[in-house]
Ligand SMILES: *[C@@H]1O[C@H](CO)[C@@H](O)[C@H](O)[C@H]1NC(C)=O
Ligand SMILES: *[C@@H]1O[C@H](CO)[C@@H](O)[C@H](O)[C@H]1NC(C)=O
């Protein structure tokens with residue numbers, strides 16, 4: 573069993589916003605210098621952006637004035653730039669309401685576990701969410717290295733959110749891990765959302781993969797393991813808001829569940845480049 577480090581959400585350690593960029597990840601986990609045997613390869617990941625003295629340049633995408641980079645296998649607390657949610661969302665037409673509980677975020681040796689505890693059958697369904705502290709994100713290139721739960725009955729979301737009509741999502745439904753979903757929520761009431769399914773990596777619940785959204789003026793681009801899967805130009809959000817990561821269930825036909833046993837989304841790393849509207853000129857490295 574990995575050692576359990578309970579997250580302290582009160583003592584927030586400062587972490588690498590504005591810190592030196594970490595080198596792009598080596599595609600090889602580790603290779604003993606005297607060994608001819610290569611260790612298992614990580615799946616491909618996107619190259620880190622380059623700092624040009626004023627902004628972070630993501631090749632072919634654009635420039636961003638802030639970075640949030642965290643490796644959850646190397647930190648013992650949530651960085652001060654991330655906030656553990658504790659709000660409740662009403663059930664609406666779903667069977668259950670849900671409540672985000674900071675206690676459902678656990679740092680373990682392989683990363684940050686975002687847990688929907690198993691066996692719940694009363695509202696609110698205890699769920700897990702964290703958001704950027706920053707609420708002024710307008711455009712970004714956000715890469716999340718994560719492993720989905722094999723326990724059915726929740727939705728894992730990596731997404732930008734301002735309100736229900738300003739939202740772009742990567743979602744994994746643990747009731748059907750054969751698909752990854754990319755969606756721009758409807759920006760104009762009455763229109764339809766723009767959503768696409770893609771075949772998920774076959775080992776989505778046993779291996780870490782990189783899920784990336786690039787959001788710039790007029791388009792969102794969705795990637796898995798550094799490969800562009802879809803560019804969407806409809807229902808593109810245009811407001812400043814938060815980036816969020818969550819794992820939740822309300823028992824509806826989208827999430828199904830609630831899960832019968834503990835459902836863990838594991839986030840190993842986040843490397844995010846943002847344009848923050850409060851930063852008028854150059855960002856700081
Ligand atoms: C981010 O903001 C900078 C400065 O305002 C701008 O030059 C750049 O194009 C913006 N990036 C994107 C992706 O829109
Ligand atoms: C897309 O995903 C939804 C929800 O999991 C599913 O109902 C639908 O059949 C999928 N579509 C395709 C084309 O696979």
Ligand SMILES: CC(=O)N[C@H]1CO[C@H](CO)[C@@H](O)[C@@H]1O
Pocket residue numbers: 661727728729730731739741742743818820
């Ligand atoms: C991507 C995703 O799952 N989005 C939903 C996650 O949960 C928030 C808050 O519960 C909803 O507002 C999102 O639509």
